[in-house]
Amino acid sequence: MPTARVVRPPRLLLYLALTALLASVFYVATAGAPASAATSTTISANGSSGGRTFDGIGAISGGGGNSRLLKDYPAAQQSQILDYLFKPGYGADLQMLKLEIGGDANSTDGSEPSIEHTRGVVNCNAGYEFWLAQQAKARNPNIAFYGLAWAAPGWISGGFWSTDTINYLISWLGCAKADGVPVSYLGGWNERGFNADWYINLRTALNNAGYGDVKIVADDSGWDAVDAAASNSAFNNAVSIWGAHYSCNGGDGGNADTCSSDAAAKANGKPLWDSEQGSQDMNTGAPALIRAITRGYIDAKMTSYFNWPLIAAIYPNLPYSTVGLMTAGSPWSGAYSVGANTWATAQVTQFTQPGWKFLDSGSGYLGGSESNGTYVTLKSTNNSDYTTIVETTTASAAQNVTINVSGGLSTGTAHVWATNLNNPSTGASLIHTQDVTPSNGSYTLSVQPGYVYSITTTTGQGKGTATSPASGALALPYSDTFDSDATNTEAKYLSDMQGSFEVRPCANGRSGQCVQQVTPVIPIEWQNDSDAFSLLGDPTWSNYTVKVDVNLQQAGTAELLGRAGTQSRPQGNQNLYKFRVSNTGAWSIVKNYSSGSSTTLASGTTTALGTGTWHTLSLGFQGTTITAMVDGNTVKTVTDSTFLSGQVGIGVVGYQTDQFDNLTITPGTGTAQPPTGPITSGVAGKCLDDNGGSTVNGTAAQIWDCNNTAAQQWTYNGGALQVNGKCLDITGAATANGTLAEIWDCNGGGNQQWVQNGNTLVNPASGRCLDDPGFSTTNGTQLEIWDCNGGTNQQWTLPSA
Structure with missing residues (x-):
């Protein structure tokens, strides 16, 4: 017989759900409560502790074209997106914005226009970067701007490291000033090394042109420039900030488990910036984003972080179309998405300000191990307020954290906010979980794995409520x-x-x-x-x-x-x-x-x-x-x-x-339908086959006698090879010779893209070809990728219309 069911009023259900959510996010107790976590850490939030000055968190519009479609969004949705990026107490609340100085050439996802296509003819209205900066400044008057070139106009004589380029940059600063965009920082040539004499000449030219307050960042590549400055005082004097890219391990798109600078950089005395990091999906990249910020300071003493890019306001068929803090690739519909990267950023920006001080006594690894997570503490310029940021994205279990407050910092109520980064969702992002009052300046928290927490004495934080309309195709005609x-x-x-x-x-x-x-x-x-x-x-x-x-x-x-x-x-x-x-x-x-x-x-x-x-x-x-x-x-x-x-x-x-x-x-009429049929091998009598016609992820892609079964009915659609509703996939998105091919849910990843080059099938992400290992004729031989060599074991004939 059916069991009885208890029916609860909707309001009670909501209350129980919220209570469960808060309990799962954070447990707070005063000092002296019994510890229940396997690992315990004591954080010394001592206002008298030494530490470097925090310079702010930013993002990069450029490198390139990644903000392009935002300009064409309907006014209402455009404003909502801009609010999520720049409005204080609403979303990412960015404190800095790095702008590409356009050079008429592609710098990743598009070509940003120069203000001077031909020598002497300046058009300050070219492009959208100054417009974007104006929008950012209107929402946050305190935001700081940073200009950097990826490319440069072809009329420049002497190459990039020339006087012509210096004059071009000064013209760009003039346009920025005329458009009400006060630029505080200027770089050289993105990821193309440095020329010490050029930076020295740039400093002189800026001073002579009335831009003595613009600080130079070098070299937007690695730490070689600061190493060179140790023996070149004129170069060292010209540069105000040393900026490196992807210093958190793994490079472009790396996991940021550890970060590094070098001895010369740490000893130089000038600020060290993570002047480009990221290249991560707007949701799955959030754990690495917060790690780069906290571990960037703990490991490398970097005091600023710039995410690449700001937003993926690009067409979805371009590279990096889901990378940034948000995506906005459908201007005709107004549709956009707010990524977990936005909330990971907000957990820092909404609780700190440039000019605050890191407290070295309150910064380190939970339990002394990078596998448990990290924490950094910063104090306000009023020497009373503070924020401690705790991330547990590499942890596997709950932990106890005890915070001891001293050195003039406020022992008043601390407000706790949290975001689940390992399993992101709107309902688990930037949640005000609880307030706690220290007892004798101390309190203990239990932190769950996969989160970032901000424990702060400040107020004014908030979470935007605007929602996106549904996405839709651009109508024809x-x-x-x-x-x-x-x-x-x-x-x-x-x-x-x-x-x-x-x-x-x-x-x-x-x-x-x-x-x-x-x-x-x-x-x-x-x-x-x-x-x-x-x-x-x-x-x-x-x-x-x-x-x-x-x-x-x-x-x-x-x-x-x-x-x-x-x-x-x-x-x-x-x-x-x-x-x-x-x-x-x-x-x-x-x-x-x-x-x-x-x-x-x-x-x-x-x-x-x-x-x-x-x-x-x-x-x-x-x-x-x-x-x-x-x-x-x-x-x-x-x-x-x-x-x-x-x-x-x-x-x-x-x-x-x-x-x-x-x-x-x-x-036209209808929709073009891709042809479906067998893919025959250059090895006589063999076909590309889905082992057993299975739809289980990880099933081997193999060769088998051609038999015209469903396991051999392939459709080549938009670069993907599909069978039984699954796609031909390279295991683990690996790129090495010998990586096996298998069947997996279609996801549009680079490891599921195949391009015909003659009769070979090339995977652009790896540059390697679909290969029958050893020219095998044995049924069931699993296929792999290998260097393209034109052999018959790499020849495949696709179905025709």
Whole structure:
């Protein structure tokens, strides 16, 4: 018989749930209560203790293009996102913001425009960094700004380490000042080492130009610069702060279990900054983020932390599309996501301020071991308030923490806030768990594994309540004449990958405004070169026709792009189709891969376009049929099933200053369906097989006699190879030769991306090919990745339409 059920009123259920939540997050007791945790730590919050000055927590807008789409968000959602990033007592509450000084070249996820594309012509309205800084300052008037270049305009003579570059940086500071953005810090060349004489000359030039209060940071790479300064007093005197990148172990995207500087850095006496760290998913990266802050001070005496990037306001087919404090890749819908990285940051920024002092007596490892977690204590400039931050992200069990308050610090009520970082959720982020009053200046807390806690005597903290609308695709048809955009700015939704596409008055007798590629020569680059191009639209678009008017301003070739999908690095490595047409009438349809290879599907010659005249290019996709047209006349129809969805784009071959107008995308019918069937091996009679047709994660991907069963019915869709609802996966996302291939839930990871290069299947993340080890013909041999060698054991024929 059914058991009886007790029905509780909803309000009582809510009360019980909240009580359980708080009890699971934190247990607080006065000193003298019996300890129940396996490990106990006593923290000496002694206001008389020595320690370095805290300089603040920041994030990086740049390196590059990662804030681009934020400018095009609807006003309401744009304001909400900005509040979560900068508004005190609401979200990340950033204390510093590092801005890219644009150089017209890609610096990871896009190309940020220069303020000076050609020598002497300065446009302070270029790009969005000053706008972003204005928005940040409006929310937090105390925020500090830091400028750094990744690339530089190509007109600069003498390379980056030149007088021209110094003058360019001073022009940029002038634009910042005119836009009401007071820049406090200036760096050199991101992750490209240093030139001591250049920094000395920069200091002199800044002083002479009235920027004596701007402090120089060097060298935004490693600790080599501070080592060199030990024997170069002029260099040492020119630099105010030593900044290194990814000093917390593992480098780019590392786990930050330990951090390091060097003896010369610690002995130098100037502030040491973690001037770039992060490169982590907005949720799964939160434990490493907080570790880099606490362990960055404990291990390396770094007093500031900058997360890369600020936000992933980029298209989702670009690299690092979930990396940052938040994501905002759907400006047409207004959808965004607040990551756990936001709340990990808030656990520091909402409880401290730049100018506070670290207390070395109150900073260290829980139980003396990095596996238990860490703690840092900081005191306010009023010498009374304090905050102790405890992180337990590497712990496996609950621990007792006793805090002894002395040295003039307040022995009043301490407020406890906590965030679950190892299992992030909105309901377990920045929760005010309890208040406690010390007894004789002491109190004991029980901390749970996987959390960050802030124990503070300050008030004013809070958690934003704005919610995102649902995400949705950009509706078709879509069109833009560019006439409503401000001159010299970027057009709505266009995201530059290389070069700079800006709205300018149309040329050659056409009225209104057009988009023009305005970078006339190759820039001084940070990331490898490619043709100048810009992307727009929704990666889910499938069947459509994209059309644009083009005016070649010089002899050269314009490009119209379609079905642009996964991009890897550098930016020219992207899955897409290109329709290229030159001034002579030479044309081609090219299939480009994210591995960097390309295949010409067709080519020929049509009527010459000439220069200084307007023509219309069109590229249509319906299923596997691709149609290219010039001025309404079909030049070629081809069939190809490799890419079945993706964005559109415009571009030029090289850096011609061509113009584009009247961009339109009209829908086709239905959605292109990828072909499904067996993938045959170069080893005769064998096929790629899902062992036993299993849907269990970790099932071996193997070779087997071709038998046309469900275990061999593969679909190549957007770079993923799918069978039975699962994806072909590289075990553990490893990249080493011999790593096994298996079946796993589809997640879009780099270890599930496969690119056709001839008849090989290349994984761009590892650069290695799907391989049948030892040319085996034995059924059940599990496949692996190996250096690409063109052997028959690396040959695979995909199903055709």
